[in-house]
Amino acid sequence: xxxxxxxxxxxxxxxxxxxxxxxxxxxxxxxxxxxxxxxxxxxxxxxxxxxxxxxxxxxxxxxxxxxxxxxxxxxxxxxxxxxx
Amino acid sequence: xxxxxxxxxxxxxxxxxxxxxxxxxxxxxxxxxxxxxxxxxxxxxxxxxxxxxxxxxxxxxxxxxxxxxxxxxxxxxxxxxxxxxxxxxxxxxxxxxxxxxxxxxxxxxxxxxxxx
Numbered sequence: 001x002x003x004x005x006x007x008x009x010x011x012x013x014x015x016x017x018x019x020x021x022x023x024x025x026x027x028x029x030x031x032x033x034x035x036x037x038x039x040x041x042x043x044x045x046x047x048x049x050x051x052x053x054x055x056x057x058x059x060x061x062x063x064x065x066x067x068x069x070x071x072x073x074x075x076x077x078x079x080x081x082x083x084x
Numbered sequence: 085x086x087x088x089x090x091x092x093x094x095x096x097x098x099x100x101x102x103x104x105x106x107x108x109x110x111x112x113x114x115x116x117x118x119x120x121x122x123x124x125x126x127x128x129x130x131x132x133x134x135x136x137x138x139x140x141x142x143x144x145x146x147x148x149x150x151x152x153x154x155x156x157x158x159x160x161x162x163x164x165x166x167x168x169x170x171x172x173x174x175x176x177x178x179x180x181x182x183x184x185x186x187x188x189x190x191x192x193x194x195x196x197x198x199x200x
Contacts, residue, residue, distance in 0.1 A: 014106060030114075067159040
């Protein structure tokens with residue numbers, strides 16, 4: 001179980017490389033979005049590893065927040081205002 | 085038996101997530117990267133959540149993991165699609181070896197990406 005969490009952390013490091021290196025703004029945006037989805041599954045695995053059932057609520061909240069944030073960023077890139 | 089299935093599902097999910105992140109680093113273009121990363125990470129997260137459900141059964145943890153898998157399965161493709169459209173309007177160029185660009189073809193061959 002722990003080695004699965006470590007492998008997912010390596011995936012998050014790949015996303016961090018793309019977020020630091022990416023040539024354009026949407027590159028960084030998609031890297032951060034994918035990284036937050038990976039953090040969702042890391043949090044769920046930690047809930048299973050340490051037998052803490054409330055961590056899965058944290059995973060659901062993280063998924064919701066990353067969804068809303070990415071949609072707001074996509075609207076900003078498209079040049080529209082948030083209440084459009 | 086169900087425990088073995090759960091471990092197999094967990095390993096499949098983590099493997100797909102790692103391959104998707106490798107695609108995020110290695111592909112040449114924003115759109116290629118987005119396609120590889122989004123599909124692989126969605127399936128990987130669903131695999132991890134399904135593995136947690138199989139390992140714990142119908143407890144609060146397992147049912148919430150299944151709910152989280154359903155939510156991720158709906159929202160990640162939606163947000164990625166919105167971000168791809170935003171990137172195209174923002175002016176990110178396609179890769180030079182791109183074969184087919186149907187968004188430009190539907191506009192009569194006139195690209196919306198401004199030449200700078």
